[in-house]
């Protein structure tokens with residue numbers, strides 16, 4: 001596809017989307033964009049966002065995520081067409097890990113997908129010690145017929161709608177801990193819950209999912225990785241919403 005044929009749906013103020021078409025058509029785009037990705041994303045560790053320094057910084061970052069989501073939709077990011085079985089280390093499910101997206105309520109799945117590609121997959125494929133260094137990115141996971149980089153098995157909107165993205169036999173890269181990822185599934189509330197609790201209907205949906213699994217532990221992301229606040233400060237404690245997930 002030539003530059004002239006691409007029409008962007010979103011409007012961009014902080015970047016010129018056409019300037020990125022060429023780099024994203026290269027299978028190692030994430031190496032070519034490494035300085036940019038490090039500046040805006042790569043110090044992401046276990047749930048805390050990099051603190052933004054200015055509105056311009058945040059504006060560019062948000063638009064870049066939007067651009068990646070739009071390019072993914074238009075199949076304009078070079079990705080692997082096939083690759084290794086990334087789920088071969090899957091183990092029986094022992095843990096359900098609860099997350100929040102830490103984004104405005106009901107952020108579209110395309111954005112969560114773009115963030116997964118940028119923050120989870122690109123760093124792994126960029127690590128020079130990794131088997132997959134410099135290779136086209138491959139997740140082995142598909143959702144609605146397209147490659148997905150979403151790390152969660154279930155995502156729940158505030159109105160209770162459930163998006164079932166990963167299957168039980170697929171490893172989600174969600175906990176920041178491979179040993180936990182291998183034997184867990186992840187449920188993510190599509191909301192910003194640092195200081196909030198999920199809606200009643202979203203909690204009900206999560207409880208229905210949890211009920212389907214027998215002999216599993218339900219843990220907040222912060223309980224498996226103390227570096228993160230996820231899924232928020234109101235999850236644990238005497239009146240924490242974790243209790244509501246566990247009542248029948």
Ligand SMILES: [Zn+2]
Nearest residue numbers: 099100221230
């Ligand atoms: Zn989390």
